[in-house]
Amino acid sequence: THLVRTDEMVFLAPEDAGLEVPPVPEDEDEEPQFVVMTDGGPALHSQTEAGQLEVDTRVNGIPVKSVLTLLRERAQEKTLEEYAELAGISVADIVELADELTSHGKKAAVEFYRGPVQHTNGYYTAQALITLNLLIGNVDHKGGLMVGGGHWHEEGDKAGPYNLKELHPGKLTKFGVPINREGKKYDKSTLFDRDGGFPAQRPWYPLTSNVYQEVIPAAGAAYPYPIKALWVHMGTPALSSPGGHAQIAILKDPTKIPLFIYTDIIIGETSMYADYIFPDITYPERWATPHTSPDVLTKISKFRQPTVAPIPEEVEVDGELMPICLETAFIAIAKKLGLSGFGLGGFGEGGDFTRPEDWYLKMAANLAFGDKEDGSQTLPAASTEEMAVFSAARGHLPPSVFDEAKWKAAVGEEMWPSVVYFLNRGGRFLAADKGYDGDMV
Template identity: 35%
Template sequence: MKSAFTLLKESVNSRTRAQYSAICGVSVAVIEALAAELVGHGKKAAVITYRGAVKHTNGLYNQLAIQHLNTLIGNYDWKGGCTAGAGGLGGNTSGAVSLAFNGGPPVSGIRIDRAMSFYEESGALFTGYPAKRPWFPFGTQGNYQELIPSIEDGYPYPIKVLITYWNAIPYSVPALRPVWERVMAETALPEVVPATAKVPLFVAISPVMGEVAAWADYILPDSTYLEKFAVPGIPWRVNKGTSFQRPVVGAFDDKAIGSLTGAGNRIADATNNYTPALSDTKAVADIHIGLAKALGLPGVGINALGTGRNLNNAWDWAKAMLDNIAFNASSKYAGLTRDEILAKGGVFDNPGEEYSGDLAGSTPNPNGPYLAYKYGNVIRLFVDPVARTRDSVTGRYYAGVPQYVAPAHSDGTLVNDGTGFPMKLITFKVVHHGQARTAVSPWLMLMSPENYVEISAADGSRLGVETGDRVRVTSASNTAGIVGKAKVTQGLKPGVVAISHHFGHWELGSRPHTVNGVQTGFDPSRGAGIHPGTVMRRDRRSANVPLQDPIGASCSYYDTWVQVRRV
């Protein structure tokens, strides 16, 4: 019998500082100096990660190790320490109006990506180890990269219809373009769909002819972010706040938003409907409501949200969210109205209410040593559910404490592509772009018309490459590779290749298409640059999916070895 702390300590001490230094390429002296600096501030220090740490095949253990630096400091719920966030005011869940959906069919069965299901509990699908494809019982956010490969393999079942919204699957997922195009090429609407089709019907909800929508049988034109109602999350707040996003272009009751007057363009409660700026588009909520009505489904229409509360359009839903926010904030802000929430863009606690002098309570005290909104819950050094679970491919039990596990394929084989691919590929997002969508902005593309293959000055000298030279980047999964312009910099470690996201689109309106017999417009600047995902490493066993974390279900963006050569 061992304590959880003992298990953690043994895992950490399974390697020496020198061994950890060799793994990460940071000297022992620097590691020790950083550790001393971290603990030198008492509880007024915190270590926070975002997606980079988990986008590896060992992502969960990376995150646990980093998170427990906060545990060892003991900084949870202290000013300057680690916070779980104060949360919001429940606009889209509960309050004055119940937004629970009633009357729909129950959700049951195993997801196509096998997230949140245990292989051993899958009935006839359990045939011992290895499983045909990996299972992800802890993938609470789903497994994006497994969707199309699982459809291709028909595992755990074939599908009949695919409906997509707000994504760029073959662009965003490493190494997936050929898989996507192979799967989609078998569908032939409006001709007869062949029996071999993996996706007999494909409907895309999209504002652009992107890498996904370009293959759809039917495209339902979505509105843009400037034409939506939403309650975006604010996870970093240490006092309560709920933001509210509203359209800034388009029309309410056929009156253009720019022509409305009074109190800063506020929306009158009497407004019945909102329409986007382009008449042939709809907000996604209106698309769903319209489809539900056409199919005669429950949960929409007259009194759908309670007596006198209709759900005929997105604005009906938005008004219910506004009323819920006002209701949930009423104890602090009595008489709060929809117009006030709209004018402020939400409801937010005042500065100075983040801290408390009470360890057990939340009475505001700007000079207090504690956070007013506390986590106040269990910290698990040993994650028992993980330790009780077997890897669905190898059959081995996972560890319940963080440990160093070298990047590996799903069968446990280490990611080692030999001396032919000596450099590590990384990717990143530049500050003036967002994910896969912002190449549609001509102003942003003017700021930086293309991206680069960025390498260190030392590697540039070794390879005979200067900024502006054309270079080819290849990997074991893509020996043809990609060709782009080099950028030599002192800001990278030797042996590392960095290629940003956002660029290198092959669709997104960068070339014309014919829709309903009419050729679309296009802007070739949207396709400028190169896309690093096309050379990222595929899994050794399941060759139609990239490397991925078997526990956390994240996709790997940082475990690919490449070769760079001047063209």
């Protein structure tokens, strides 16, 4: 229902519609305001319950259309026969699938995961797929599209005992434009004036993130700047990226990527071109805090932890024995370079950072504490019996992985019993019956 001015193809600004935006309270963040059309004329979307779906009119002399009208017009630019030819399928298949999708009320959904969107224009494909859900009005309805239950926050920036974003003495902050131009607007960068405005030399991605497939090609083109080093972890872009084979020439060219480092569990399709490969550990051997997908309706926080002895050899870093992996390499290199945030007092008042679990167990403590500042979400303390189960279940792990005294020291005496309770369960999980409220999420 949001109105777009079609002379500039931007959302109609409230001031252009003669509308006044109310001031934002000091304790609230400013939210963008959109204009919709009602029976009484233009109104702010935040001040009306509903707007007209189909709009093609003028507001103060400005030509405007609703988003739905623009979408319908765009969809009807081609016939079903033309779309079928472009897609390589029959008209009958399109009609059958459309009938099936729209024959179940709100108990139908269009979702995707990787396949349909794993290419350079994947973001826009995703937008088109998500829009199908909006057209049948299924968002937050049982059987429809939903965002999922979410998770508790492991970095401690909500309320946890260890705010990992702040516990870093001498912390440096990121700056500038990422090599893949994600999350940045070309016309808001200094490169816009330097390069003479539009068109940009390569696409920019202001609305999306994790544009994995653009990193190496951007380095090859030295745009927006040349790079001096590339470190790849948990990926093989030469195999998995669109046109990945074409990236090999860039990886082999030291004038494009002077230093190429990899952490990998094998000498793989991409790591075979690296200057240095650090061995890494696999999912049963490592720590991680994987978030859940939106199909899970209740709040959960999974926690991956070592369950088997690691295959790579052990190494010693300043007297600490640990399996070689990405985190071990980072710790060793950071300490060698004297970087802040590592070693004794690496977390400031939060303690030392000499082992991978010093980081990950603080995340476990934050999750065990929950997101309420008053501590009301803190998980129960493990009983004596649970403590015994915890220790016995990890007795097969080498001391380089499981040293109970070091694990306990990483989170402190107070949080340790709740952390054990959390680790024994592999995370924390809201009851499944909390997912629905009648026919709504």
